[in-house]
Amino acid sequence: MVSQILFIALTIAAIAFFSLNVKKVIRNIKIGKPADRFDQPQKRLLTMIKVALGQTKMVVRPIPAFLHFIVYIGFVIINIEVLEIMIDGIFGTHRIFGGLGSLYNFLIGSFEILALGVWLSCAVFLIRRNILNLKRFKGIEMTKWPKSDANYILITEILLMSAFLLMNAADAKLQTMGVGHYITAGAFPVSNLLQNLLPNSETSLVVLERGCWWFHIIGILAFLNYLPYSKHFHILFAFPNTYFSNLEPKGEFTNMKSVTNEVKAMLDPSFTPEEAEAGRFGAKDVNDLSWVNLMNAYTCTECGRCTSVCPANMTGKLLSPRKIMMDTRDRLTEVGKNIDKSGNGFDDGKSLIDTYISREEIWACTSCNACTEACPINIDPLAIIVELRRFAVMEESQAPASINAMLGNIENNGAPWKYAPADRLNWAKEN
Structure with a gap:
């Protein structure tokens, strides 16, 4: 009974935490502005099944894709065994599903093969990260933490x-x-295959199996409670x-309704503006995203x-798309902690742009x-x-000289170039 009570208490505490x-985390996400991503539910569901469940975008790099698939399948299927562990832990039973006979034998055997696959895959991932030192x-x-985070998870999986294989080895010998x-x-x-390495003492085997x-x-x-602090979320x-990913064509930018209203009103004086939420142009901080x-x-x-496919990064520019995402997450976590300590509306004098992401980074993007x-x-x-660029241009009028020149040309000449509209066809004239 003591072990059952301890097991139940640990499980409840872990789930609660x-x-x-x-x-x-969900509270932090809701800091963001509204976005309509509830349209086309069938297409969205198919995208989720294809990309998240099927991992179709991983196959561009076949070797890590295969290893990741083994870890992924192992993580999902082996944890079915957790159901048996939970029942055994609560009721003090042992291999409660053992009565399933040949089906149970097949499942445990499959779990073991997958466990070995996960072990080997994680070992290869550790070698790739720490010995081969892949550029990616x-x-x-x-920095030290992202590298350590990945290693902690891989070592934990191993x-x-x-433990799963040693538990089974001791169990099989006790059987x-x-x-x-x-x-x-x-x-x-x-x-x-591990049984020959185990002691022959009954007491030692029971201690090993239970341990x-x-x-x-x-x-x-x-591991469950580590996830919210880790990239493995x-x-x-x-x-x-x-x-909820973007289903529109890649490269199609969103328009701001307030700006669209202004443009349409300039083109058509009879235009009736649509209702638009007042707010900041672009994003200065995470709450503007x-x-x-x-x-x-x-x-x-x-x-x-x-980052490995970013042309700006390849040419030595400061931009790293991965850093953009990591900086956004770090800033959002910081804002969440500020809310926990000081409530909504607290201003710590920091912002996503400048404090975390530099101007050089956002303008390096092509x-x-x-x-x-x-x-x-x-x-x-x-x-x-x-969104960070929009803030820099529309709120602060701060952009690189080349961008300002282009915007000025568009305003004056109707094109990005400095030539007047009447001179655009001069190149076609014969000498």
Whole structure:
């Protein structure tokens, strides 16, 4: 009974703490401005199934795609076993589903093969990050914490899979010895290979089996509560993020209704302006972005695929689309902490632009959409960059000289070039 009470108490505390943190994240996302992403539900559902569930955008890089798929499938399927652990923990039973016979044997055997696949995949990922030092995992934004975060998760996965296999190995050996309540149930194609490494003492085997059992479930509960602090929050947010992703053609910018009203009124004096919400042009801080932009920031996996295909970054410019997303998330987290401490409306004197993201970064962007195409979960860094540019131009009238010259030419000549409209066809005249 003591172990059952302890198990129930730990589970309730872990779920409660996780729920509290998720509630804060959702509160932070709601700081953003409204965005209509509830249209075309069928198309959105298909996009989510294709991109988040099917991981179709991962296959551009086949090797990491295959390894990630193994980890993904393993994470989903092996955690079905958590249901049995939960029931055993609450009611004090052992392998409650063992009565399923051959089906149970098939499931446990499959779990073990997947666990080995996850173990090997995570080991390869660790080697890629820490020994091969792939360029994609580097950058000014990849400071000590982002690097450590990825390693913590990979090491945790290896430890959890190791505990699962050792638990089964000890269990299988106890079954053959006919010890206590260790009923004959399950097939152990991988953990059977480990049995020769285990002690022959019944007491030692029980301690090992129970120790690994507790380590496995506590590790899963700890992992659950680590997610809101980690880039691995994408495990949960990838699904809503792809569902609410932009379905419009890439490169099609959104118009501000208030500006559209002004332009239409200039062209047609009889035009009746549509109702438009008063507010800031563009975005200075995270509260000026849409809730979709903010959800994108929490969903970013920091994989670096966006930055690796960014032409500005390739040519040595300061821009990194991954940094844009990480900076937005960091600023949003900071604003959330300010709300927790001082309530809504607190001004800490900081902003997303200048404090976190520099002017040089936003003007280095070519608006080519390579980053949005490359993202495996449909994150859109360009949308944030465009809003920051709008603020710089429309609120502050601060833009690079080349941009100001172009805007002036458009205003005076109706084109980005300095030539008068009457001179545009001069190039076609014969000498």
